[in-house]
Amino acid sequence: MGALRHSLELLFSGDREIWWTIGTTLQFSFWSTVLAIVPGVPAGAALFLGRFRGRRALAATVNAIMSVPTVVIGLFVYSFLSRSGPLGGLGWLYAPAGVIAGQSILAFPLVIAMTYTGLQKLDPRYHETLLTLGAGRWRRLLGILKEGRFVMLQTVLAALGRVSGEVGVSMMLGGNIRWYTRTITTTIALEAGKGQFERAVALGVVLLAIALIINMASHLAVRDAA
Amino acid sequence: MPLNPTPLFELERLHFAYSRRPVLNCQRLELPAGQAIAFVGPNGSGKTTLLKLLNGLVGPYQGTVRFAGRPLPGNAELRRRSVYVHQHPVLFAGTVRSNLVYALKLKKFRGRELEERLQSAAQRLGILELLDRTAPHLSGGETQRVALARALAIGADVLLLDEPTSSMDRASDLALRDILITLKKDGLSLLFSAHDDSLVAGLADLVCLFDQGKPEPLVPAGEHYR
Numbered sequence: 001m002g003a004l005r006h007s008l009e010l011l012f013s014g015d016r017e018i019w020w021t022i023g024t025t026l027q028f029s030f031w032s033t034v035l036a037i038v039p040g041v042p043a044g045a046a047l048f049l050g051r052f053r054g055r056r057a058l059a060a061t062v063n064a065i066m067s068v069p070t071v072v073i074g075l076f077v078y079s080f081l082s083r084s085g086p087l088g089g090l091g092w093l094y095a096p097a098g099v100i101a102g103q104s105i106l107a108f109p110l111v112i113a114m115t116y117t118g119l120q121k122l123d124p125r126y127h128e129t130l131l132t133l134g135a136g137r138w139r140r141l142l143g144i145l146k147e148g149r150f151v152m153l154q155t156v157l158a159a160l161g162r163v164s165g166e167v168g169v170s171m172m173l174g175g176n177i178r179w180y181t182r183t184i185t186t187t188i189a190l191e192a193g194k195g196q197f198e199r200a201v202a203l204g205v206v207l208l209a210i211a212l213i214i215n216m217a218s219h220l221a222v223r224d225a226a
Numbered sequence: 227m228p229l230n231p232t233p234l235f236e237l238e239r240l241h242f243a244y245s246r247r248p249v250l251n252c253q254r255l256e257l258p259a260g261q262a263i264a265f266v267g268p269n270g271s272g273k274t275t276l277l278k279l280l281n282g283l284v285g286p287y288q289g290t291v292r293f294a295g296r297p298l299p300g301n302a303e304l305r306r307r308s309v310y311v312h313q314h315p316v317l318f319a320g321t322v323r324s325n326l327v328y329a330l331k332l333k334k335f336r337g338r339e340l341e342e343r344l345q346s347a348a349q350r351l352g353i354l355e356l357l358d359r360t361a362p363h364l365s366g367g368e369t370q371r372v373a374l375a376r377a378l379a380i381g382a383d384v385l386l387l388d389e390p391t392s393s394m395d396r397a398s399d400l401a402l403r404d405i406l407i408t409l410k411k412d413g414l415s416l417l418f419s420a421h422d423d424s425l426v427a428g429l430a431d432l433v434c435l436f437d438q439g440k441p442e443p444l445v446p447a448g449e450h451y452r
Contacts, residue, residue: 051285051286123316125312125314125315125316126316128278128283128310128312128316129312129315129316129318131282131283132281132283132308132309132310133309133329133332133376133380134305134306134332134333134380135332139332
């Protein structure tokens with residue numbers, strides 16, 4: 001209990017580094033979620049609206065990619081961003097851009113899969129009504145996304161939860177550089193490794209709070225949709 | 227007038243399955259224009275699926291379906307002239323007026339023409355007093371009439387109706403029957419599924435009996451009930 005009290009004191013004392021780390025994590029999570037949502041939601045909706053052979057196989061593949069460990073995604077992106085990789089010239093490795101890119105790629109299949117499965121749960125009559133009234137592809141897409149706005153909200157929150165809590169990508173692509181790419185999860189890993197648990201627990205509490213807030217918001221979104 | 231006018235719909239060697247489960251099998255069937263044609267048969271015999279298929283809402287399928295002499299996929303005339311109305315139609319969030327306006331705008335009607343069409347369809351279906359009501363709060367009978375008004379407003383002359391009077395109180399049922407009879411007299415083609423013999427006897431010119439996914443040749447309604 002003493003350690004927890006020290007951790008909370010550290011958190012509420014306004015420790016500059018802790019709050020910088022929290023801010024950086026939220027910033028990375030926000031941008032990587034945006035970058036995953038922008039192509040991921042239309043791709044998931046297209047998978048839902050499309051009538052082509054192999055659609056289910058594609059959906060199953062996307063679902064499978066979703067369960068790939070974050071460190072593998074990190075390694076994959078690392079091979080592109082490293083000095084000898086095809087995108088090495090960008091200088092994104094061990095930089096915020098690298099972490100954001102990696103987290104976006106991590107969340108992308110999740111966004112597609114959640115959009116696809118979420119839209120499948122919508123009343124099919126909605127899409128059929130749009131179609132029979134002569135709505136074109138884009139109108140139908142917009143109409144479906146409007147009807148499925150709670151699905152979209154849940155997808156955004158799930159993506160946010162996925163990227164804010166991951167450690168593999170941030171560690172491999174960000175390098176855990178102090179005042180530059182250090183996030184909550186990489187700090188926890190580092191501090192726990194050093195045996196300095198106060199800082200790790202303080203950030204753990206913050207991460208837990210973020211996860212709880214995201215889950216509660218997601219739960220409310222589902223309840224409102226129902 | 228040609229002796230043998232082009233049928234409204236022609237089906238040839240049609241085979242349709244949901245996930246390998248055969249739902250429809252039809253060697254040949256012609257559905258003439260300007261008639262009220264009832265699809266009659268037990269639940270699960272393929273009536274609704276055929277109505278949806280004729281409107282291009284389900285697919286892909288084996289065989290050929292033609293509308294006004296042209297194959298179905300990509301048949302712009304079908305989308306312009308026909309509307310499928312669900313057993314429990316979907317009205318979008320907003321007022322009845324906004325539902326009609328949305329459908330009219332999808333067909334690129336604007337300004338005075340839009341308003342004239344809206345008023346004309348609302349008058350025809352007796353929903354003028356409902357125009358400012360919230361659409362999802364309407365009763366089953368009112369919803370059905372709004373859905374029909376929406377179809378007529380955009381100029382549909384082929385209505386595909388799935389059990390149009392089911393789950394309605396007696397007064398709404400009778401009112402809708404009168405409307406459908408008037409629409410038939412106005413020259414619209416009505417293709418509808420029904421379990422209610424009195425609706426079939428009172429409205430249909432022709433009857434198509436379904437037996438385990440196989441539509442039988444059309445017979446005059448009088449002959450069907452002999």
